[in-house]
Amino acid sequence: MQIHIEEVPTEIRRRAAQLLETVRGTDMDPTGGKASLTREVTALFRPDIDDVAYYEFAVDLGRGDDRRTAFTGRGDEGAKRAMPAATGFIIAASKGHDHPIAHWSLDREPPSRQIAAAAEAKGSKVDRIFKVDSLSYIGETAGGEIAGQTGQLPLPIEGLPDDIEKARGRISSTLVRPARKAKDDSDPGGDTPETVTRGARPQRVKLRAIDSWADLRKSYAKAFGPLLKGLARNAAPAWEIEDLVARMGEGIMTGTTRRVALLEADAAVEVSGEGARLVKIEALETPGGSGAVALHVADEKLAQEVSFEMHIAYRSGLRETLPFFAVSSSTPSDRKPDSGMNFFEE
Known part of the structure; x- marks a missing residue:
């Protein structure tokens, strides 16, 4: 289900955009720094969750639309599908049932596009998409049938302990x-x-065959409940860090630079607060209409951490305030009350 990017909570948009800036130009970026977040967002669901469970962001990989394809031999379409993707994806969880970034790739087409292509090939149409396992997605028709899928359907597990x-x-x-x-x-x-x-006495578990997608949807919460609880438990520390950064700020070592993603290219950015004197802002050239700035923090020894805020005003009317604190390698971690660094040191 396609949605407007403005419908996505701002903190989730930021999480996806910042991932691209974090990996840009590193060994984890096969695009050589050309990737950019598009405005294409697909809402994904999970059988045990009523509301939107994930947001799939399409990522332009900067390979252009002018690529030409030729087929040799029998002209197998599979050869074309094996070529590098033109669009990647980032899938972000809507809340704590999964990791903040649940799945992403800069060399594979988004699951929604893979499913849409499979559905089109058999004359079907996708109404909603469900994420049912780590790498398994199901496209459902308006009538509740499978329109297309990527990955294997997980089989219900019987006999798992409740916890x-x-x-x-x-x-x-x-x-x-x-x-x-x-x-x-x-x-x-x-x-x-x-x-x-x-x-210990081994748990007697077995896999149960399913008759249909409707059968899996109906039994999903009960069959996978213990595993889904375990997934949420494993993801909890990552969400705690996200919450701490949102409340206390992100630490930047003096003498270093931090790339910060912008949600829109047309923006005004300024910093304020005690540590603003240490910070130089540089607008960065980024591909495809995305935006980013670099925060250069002066190389200075600090007796205690100093906080500052980054204020972003977009032409669309959207505004963000992001907290940070500067700290040097010689700064004690217990000198300032209510310190953001104290939380991370504990």
Whole structure:
């Protein structure tokens, strides 16, 4: 389901945009710094969540629309699909049921586009898209049937404990060995081997076959509930860090530079606060209508951290205020009350 980018919460838009700036020009960026966030956003769902569960941002990989394709031999369309993608994606979770950035790629087409192409090939139309596993997505028709998919459908698991954490560390082992000790290698014995189980009693689980997508949707929450709780538990520390940065600010070492993404290219940026005197702002040239600035923090030894705020006003009317604090390698972490750095040191 396509939505306007303005409908996406600002903090989620920022999370996706900042990911691109963080990896830009590094070994994790196969585009050589050409990637840019587009305004194309697709709402993704999960069978156990009523509202939007994820936002899929399309990423222009800067490869242009003028690429030409030729086929040799039998003209297999699969050869074209094997070529580098023109569009990548970033999938951000709407809340704490998954990691803040749940899935991203700068060398594969967005799952929504893969599914749309599969649906079109068989004359079907996608109404909604569901993320059902780490790499599994289902496109659903308005009538509740599968229009297309990428990845395998997960099979419901029966017999899982309600709380997987309670089973952590309870290891069991099974050993199959001869029922009697042989005299030597020439006497292997013909007895039926015995099975010996040690440790915790193993959980009896099994995979259940499904009849249809409707069957999986109906049983999804119950069948995968313990695993989904475990996923949320594993993602919780990342969300805690996101919350701390939003409230206390992001630390920048003196003498270093921090790239900060802009949500729109047309913006006015300024810094204020105690640490503003240390900061020089540089507008960066970025591809495809995206925007970014560099915050250069002067190389100065600080007796305590100093805070500053970055204020961004976009022509569209959107405004952001991002907190930061500057700190040097010699700064004690316990000199300033209510310190953002204290939270990260604990």
